[in-house]
Amino acid sequence: MITIYQADSQHIPLIQDMAKIIWPIAFGEILSSEQLAYMMDMMYSKGSLQEQMEKKAHKFLIASKGKEPLGFASYELHYLGLPQLKIHKLYILPTAQGRGIGKEILTYLETEGKKTGMKNMVLNVNKYNSKAFQFYEKQGFTKIKDEVIPIGNGYVMDDFTLKKKI
Known part of the structure; x- marks a missing residue:
């Protein structure tokens, strides 16, 4: 059985460990190694992560089976002052993908x-991450716009913005 629980600052090392495994696989063919390292930092x-949790009011979740971590997510309520929940992160370890964990989150x-x-x-979602884009489409999300977001150091996030009514 999958358990989803709220994470806090004590879970930062666990989130970091999972991101170090997930990101190179998810984005290794999409981003340069320099941009990947920049974005990870x-x-x-x-x-x-402390700033996201404490100052930006991002709530973090961990999905696990027993003591085995499977993935994590972060979200924000009332994003842009509107009645919408913004999913900032949703990542599942490669060994746990395809088991319905993302859908449960x-x-x-x-x-x-x-x-x-x-x-x-x-x-x-990154425009070139077709696996993630297809997953979100299957979950009822629709593309509402293309967005290029400067993130510093000459890098951008080249994304689609997706939306789902709840």
Whole structure:
């Protein structure tokens, strides 16, 4: 049985360990090794994760089976002051993919969104990550726009923004 629980700052090393495994596989063919390293530091350094949790009010989740971590997610309620839940991160370890864990996390988030009065879930997905894009489409998300987001050091995130009514 899969358990999904709220994570906090004590879980930062676990989130970092999972990201170090997931990101090179998910983005290794999409991003240069330099951009990958830059983004890992920008998003997953201890200071960055603490800021996301403590100052930006991003809520983190861990999915596990027993004591075995399987993946993680982060989200924000009332994104841009609107009744929408923004999924900032949703990553499943490669060895755990295809077992319905991502779908369970999305169900958890949809339930959380409904309980808190959110009308939509939104997220960004890299335009060239077709596996993730197809997964989200199967879960009822639709593309609402293309977005190029400068992230510093001359790099951008070249994404689709997806939305699902809840």
